[in-house]
Amino acid sequence: MVGGKSLSGHEEKIRLGMVGGGVDAFIGDVHRIASRLDDHYVLVAGALSSTPERAQQSGAALGLDPDRVYDSYEHMAKAEAARPDGIEAVAIVTPNHMHEGPASAFLRQGIHVICDKPLTATIEEARALAAEAERSGALFVLTHNYTGYPMVREARAMIADGLLGPLRVVQVSYAQDWLTEEVESKQAAWRTNPAMTGGGGAIGDIGTHAFNLSQFVTGLEVQGLSADLQSFVPGRRVDDNAHVMMCYGGGARGMLWCSHVAPGNENGLKLQVYGVKGGLEWAQEEPNKLWYTPFGEPKRLLTRNGAGTGAASLRLSRVPAGHPEGYLEGFANIYFEAATAIRAKKAGKPVPQDVVYPTIWDGLAGMAFIDACVRSSSNNSAWVQFVDLTP
C-alpha cells in the first residue's frame, strides 16, 4: 500500500541558507516547508529581506542564530563560505530581477543553489548565470515544482518508454483569475512590474511553467513559436493573457494558453499529449490522477501509488493511493531530488540516474521562451525560431 519513498531515517542534514523569504512571503514559506517535509535539510542562515530590521525579525522568528542573519546576500555568501559549518546550499526566493546576483555569488563560493523560477528577469542575466553555473562545481536546481508531482513523472516515463508512440500534438494551459481586476498586493505588484519581471507578465509567471512542463513530460524541445500576448486590464504594463502556437522537434505541434484573467480558474495547469498510439492527460488541481488513453482501448485512470504505476512515480510517493498528495509534496520532491544529488556530490559519487530536477538549462530555455513570445507577439505573431542557448 505504501510508496517506495523512504520517509525518514536520514543521514546528517544538509545545511541550508535562504535569500529572500522574510516571514509572510508566500514562496519563502513554501520553500521552507518543502525543505522540511522529508527532513533532509536544516535552515541555518539567511538574507531574508533587504530591510535590515525586517531581516532580523524574520531570522528571529525562524529561530536562526542572529550571527547568521545577514543584511545582504554578498555578505552572506562570503561569511558562510568562510565558516566550517557554513551552508552547503542556498534557496533563492526573491523576485525575478533579484535571482542572478545572489545565485552567481553563491555559485562562485561553491555553494549549491536552489532557485525559484523563472530563472532571471532578462535573457542576458540568464546567459551570465548559466556561464557562472558552468564554471562552478556547485549544483543549480530550478524549482519548476510541477515537475515534482509523481504522476508527472509517471507521464514522462510512459512517454519515454514509447507507450504513446511518436508524438503529434501537445496542448498545455495554465489559467488563473487572480489578476482579473487591478490588484494591490505585494504579490501582484512585482508580478505586474516589467522592471521586476523582466518584461513578461503571465507568460513569465505561469507560461514558463506550462512550457517547462510540456518539455519535461514529452522530452520534446520547442523549435519555433508564434505568439499573441494581450494586456486586458487597463493600465497593466505586462501581458495578462497569452496564446502561443509551437512546433517541436520531431514534427509535433502544440498550443499553449496562459492567463491571469480567466475567472473561475485557480491554478488550472493542464497538459494533454497525443501520439500515434495513445494519449495522456494531467491536471495540476487533481495531481494524483493521470488519464492514459491507448488508441482503440478503454480509457484508463492511473492514480498515484495505485495499480499499474511504475517506479518513476513510486519513488516520489509518500502515502497510499487514495490519500492525496498535493502542491507541497510535489515541491518537496524537488528538494528531495536536490538532497540526493548534493549528497552524491559530497560523497564524490555520480548523481543516481533516477534523480531528476530542472537545471540551469531548463531555466535558460524558459527565458528563451519568454523572449521568443515577446518578440513574436510584437512582430504580428511571426514565427520565431528557438536559438540553442547551450554555451
Place this chain on the structure above:
Amino acid sequence: MVGGKSLSGHEEKIRLGMVGGGVDAFIGDVHRIASRLDDHYVLVAGALSSTPERAQQSGAALGLDPDRVYDSYEHMAKAEAARPDGIEAVAIVTPNHMHEGPASAFLRQGIHVICDKPLTATIEEARALAAEAERSGALFVLTHNYTGYPMVREARAMIADGLLGPLRVVQVSYAQDWLTEEVESKQAAWRTNPAMTGGGGAIGDIGTHAFNLSQFVTGLEVQGLSADLQSFVPGRRVDDNAHVMMCYGGGARGMLWCSHVAPGNENGLKLQVYGVKGGLEWAQEEPNKLWYTPFGEPKRLLTRNGAGTGAASLRLSRVPAGHPEGYLEGFANIYFEAATAIRAKKAGKPVPQDVVYPTIWDGLAGMAFIDACVRSSSNNSAWVQFVDLTP
C-alpha cells in the same frame, strides 16, 4: 419539474423531403430522428441515393410512396413543387460538395431548406448559395446542431444579458480520435477526400462546429486569425489537426484547436469564455451542465431545467433536470426551431423572436473561416483578415 417545451399536441405536420441519407447513412438517420422526435414533420419524399436501386430500397424501407422516391434532386425539386401535397421543406444530408446544387434547386422552388454543415465545399459555392437564399422567399436552416443544446442557449443568453461583462478570452476545441490511423470507411473516405470536402479536413468537419459555437454563444465575430494546420497521418490529403489564434470584434482573443488524431477523445467539443465579470465553461459530452464562475464568488454548476436556469434553455428542454438529454435532442431542437419558423412563414407572421437557428450567413462565415485557416496556414500562419461576406 418539467421543462417549458410543449412536447406534443401539434398542428398539422410539415411535409418533409430528404436528399441523401439512404438507409445506413449515419447522418440521414440522425436527421430523421431529429425531425420525428417532437412530431412536427412527416417524411414523404426523397432522393436518397445517387444509385437508383439503393434509392428505391431506402425509400421502401422508410415507407415512402414509390412515386415520391426520386432518382435525382433536380427531378424531385420540380415534381414536389408541382404537387398540391408537395414537400414544404427538404433536408439535405449529402457530403459537402453536394450541398449547393440541391439546396439551390429547392430554394428556387420556394421550398425551405434544412442543410447539413459545412455549408458547401468551396467558398464560391457558398457565395452562390447565399445569393440564391437571398433571392428565395424560403428559409435556409443550417444544422450546426450543437447550437440546439439547451445549456448552449443558456450560455448565450447569460452573455447577452451581460453576466460576464465585456468578453476577453475564448477557448474552444473539438477533439476526436477516429482518424488517428488510416481508416477505410465510407464516413472516413469522403471526409479525407479534398474533392468532396472542398479542401479542409478536421478544420472543415469539426473546426467549423467549434468556430460556429464560439460565435453563437459569445455573440462576437472573428475578425482575423492565424492558423497552423497539420496532416499527421501519412498519405492524408487534408488536415487532421489544426491550431488557430483568433481576434474577435471588441478586442477579445481566442484559440481554437480541432483534431481527428487525439486518442481518447470521442467528441470533445469544449468552450470556455471569460469576461471582465465572470466565466462560462461547457462541454458537449456532458451537455446538460454549464459552469458559471462569477469572479470572486463560488463556482456554480447550472443544470438543464435545474435551479437558476432561464427561458432560453427551458423552452428547448423536454425532461426534468437530472434526466439527461443528449445529441439527438439537441439536433431535434434545430428541427423544432425550423418548424416554428416554417409555420410562422406559412401563416404570414413574423418568426417569433426567441426562435433561433443557424442561417446561411453562419454557413458563409464557416466557409470564410475554413478558407482563412487554409490561407493563413499556407502563408506561414500570417494573420488573415476576415472578409465580410454579407452580399
Place this chain on the structure above:
Amino acid sequence: MVGGKSLSGHEEKIRLGMVGGGVDAFIGDVHRIASRLDDHYVLVAGALSSTPERAQQSGAALGLDPDRVYDSYEHMAKAEAARPDGIEAVAIVTPNHMHEGPASAFLRQGIHVICDKPLTATIEEARALAAEAERSGALFVLTHNYTGYPMVREARAMIADGLLGPLRVVQVSYAQDWLTEEVESKQAAWRTNPAMTGGGGAIGDIGTHAFNLSQFVTGLEVQGLSADLQSFVPGRRVDDNAHVMMCYGGGARGMLWCSHVAPGNENGLKLQVYGVKGGLEWAQEEPNKLWYTPFGEPKRLLTRNGAGTGAASLRLSRVPAGHPEGYLEGFANIYFEAATAIRAKKAGKPVPQDVVYPTIWDGLAGMAFIDACVRSSSNNSAWVQFVDLTP
C-alpha cells in the same frame, strides 16, 4: 463509429393505444416520444383522461381519429379489440392505482400491454394482474426504463460473463430533492397520496427503480431486507426517505437509499457492484459512462459505443461514442425491445434471445419489495424474508 442499432427502415408500424397521458401529463409525453423515436409505432387510439372533455382535447391535439378517443379504458379495450385495424399494444401511463384495471382489461383482449411502474398500488392488485398476464397470450412490458440504457446492459453482460467473479457487495441509491418542501402540483399530489400510490412514497416511486436496477444488472435476487422509512416533511403521509439493508441470493449484501428530500440531487440514481475480481459503477446522470475496476489493475472508463464495449450495449446504441444519449433514448430502448418481441409474437416466432425487457415478474418483485420495506420499517427494521411471488 456508429452503433449496431439499425435506426430506420422498418416493417409496418405497430398500432399503439394509450391509457392516461393527456396533453401536459409528463410521463405520457415521454412514452409517446419513446414510441416514436425509432419509428416502430403509430399512436392511433386513446383513453387519455378520465375527464371526457380533456380526453377529446388531448386526442385532437395528438391528431387521433375522434372515433378512437375513448371515455374509458373498458370501452376502448372492447372497441379496439373489435376493429380489424385495432391497436396491437397499449401504453398505460396512469397513476399506480389505475394500472391493474386497464392492464387486465387489455390483456383479456389479447392486446399487448406496456405499463408504467410500479406495477400497481397494492400487492393484491399485483397478484391479480400477474395471474391475468399468465392467462393471456399477450406480452406485458414494464417500463423500468433505466434498464434500457446501453451501459446498464453492458454492466449486466459483464457480470453475466463473470468479469466481476462472485458478487459480494451492492450499493444502490436514488436521490431527488423535489419534495424537500411541501409541494403543490399534480405530479406531487398523487405521489404523496397513499390512496393513489398504494402506501409507499419515495420507496415506491424511486426505490423500486433502484431495487429493479440492482437485480437487473447483477442477476441476483433479494432474499431478505431490513428497512427504515422516514417521512421528514411535516404532514406528509408517505415516506420521503428510506434506508434499506439487503441480502441477496449467493451471499451478497447490499444497501439501498432513496430520497425525495436530498437538496442538490436531481435524479441521482447510482449503482456500485463489487465482486471477487472487480467492480462496476454507473450513474444515471452520466449514463454513457461505466467505470470498470478490475482488482489490481488501473480503473477503466467505458463509454457507450466506445472502445471495448460489447454487443449488449451496441445493439441499443444509436449515435457515435461521445455524442451523448439520454433518458429518452433509454426509454425508447424499452419500446424497441417491445416492438421486436411483439413482431416475433405476430410472426409466430420466439422472441430473440438478446431482447430483454422488464416483465410482470419484475413488477411483482417490485411490489414485494415495497411491501417488505413497509413491513420491516413498521416492525423496528426487523429482517423480512422475500416471499416468492411466482404463481
Place this chain on the structure above:
Amino acid sequence: MVGGKSLSGHEEKIRLGMVGGGVDAFIGDVHRIASRLDDHYVLVAGALSSTPERAQQSGAALGLDPDRVYDSYEHMAKAEAARPDGIEAVAIVTPNHMHEGPASAFLRQGIHVICDKPLTATIEEARALAAEAERSGALFVLTHNYTGYPMVREARAMIADGLLGPLRVVQVSYAQDWLTEEVESKQAAWRTNPAMTGGGGAIGDIGTHAFNLSQFVTGLEVQGLSADLQSFVPGRRVDDNAHVMMCYGGGARGMLWCSHVAPGNENGLKLQVYGVKGGLEWAQEEPNKLWYTPFGEPKRLLTRNGAGTGAASLRLSRVPAGHPEGYLEGFANIYFEAATAIRAKKAGKPVPQDVVYPTIWDGLAGMAFIDACVRSSSNNSAWVQFVDLTP
C-alpha cells in the same frame, strides 16, 4: 491569495516523543511528517519498537540521542518525566491493543498524548483510558485526521451556522479494496487479527473514521444503530464489509457503509449531509472541494481558500486555492491544533475557541460505535441504543 495560516516563525518548539513507529512503519512516518510540517515540534525521544535492536536502529536513523531511545514505554514515561528537558507530548502510533497502556502511562506523568485511532482495542480499555485522561491534567488528542481537512472544517462551520437548516439525512461511506484478497503484510496482519484490533475489522479500522466524520461535521450524535457486518474473504476472522443504519439526535437518519473489499476504491471516504435548506457533499480523495447545494439554487463548488470560504477553513490552509493540499497537510492540522492547545496550557491560558481536535470522548464514542455494530450484527441487526459513555 494565501491562507490565514501563519506558516513559520514560531516560538520554542514542543519536545515530542513517540511510542511505536519504527522506521518503515507507515503511520509513524505520517505522524513525524505531520509534526514537522509546520515546525512546531521536535522529536527527541522514542520507544520505537518492542524489539530493542530495531528500536535502536530506528532511533539512530531518526537522529535521536541514544540515551533517549527506550526499550519500553514504561521506562520512557518515567525517564522523560524526570528530565528537565523531557518530552512535553508523546505520539502513540502502535496497533490498537497497544494504545491504552502507553497512553495511560504518559498521562499519569502529565505528558500530553497524541494517539492514533481507534482509541483502544476494547471498550473496557477505552473506559479505563478515559478515566485516566479525566484525572490527568494533560491533553489527549486523537488523530481522527480527516477532521483536519480545511473543507471538512468549512462544512462543519456551515452546518453550525445553520446554512442547511435542521438536518434530516446523513450518508457516509469509506470504501477500500486492499483486502479484497487474502493479504500477507504487516499492515494487513494486525488489522485482520481480532486480538490486536479488539474484534472489529473494517468497522474499526475505517468505519470509525466515517462515524467520527459524520458526527464531527454535523454536530449530531448517533443515538441508535442497526448493523449488518460481513466477512467475505474465506478465513478472515474480522468483518471486511459493514452496513449500518443510524438514527441521530434531533430525528436525523443516516446510513454508513465501509468496506475493505470494494475493488477500485482506494480511500473512498465520502460524506453527504442533507437538511431542510440544503445539502453538502465532500470526498476525501478530492479534499479541497466541497459541494454546497442550497435548495432551489444552483449547486456551488467551494474550494479550499477559494471565493466564499470562511475562517474555519482559512485558518488551516497553507497554500493558495487551486494548489491542492492533501492527506499529510490535513494530518498536520491535527498536530497544529494540538500545538496551540499545548502552548495555551503551558502558558496557563484557556485553549482558543477556534482550536478543535478529536478528544478522548470522540475516541470513546468510536469504541461504543464498534461495540454497538458488533452487537447489533450478531443479534440479527436489531437496533442498539447508544449508551452515554461520559463518566
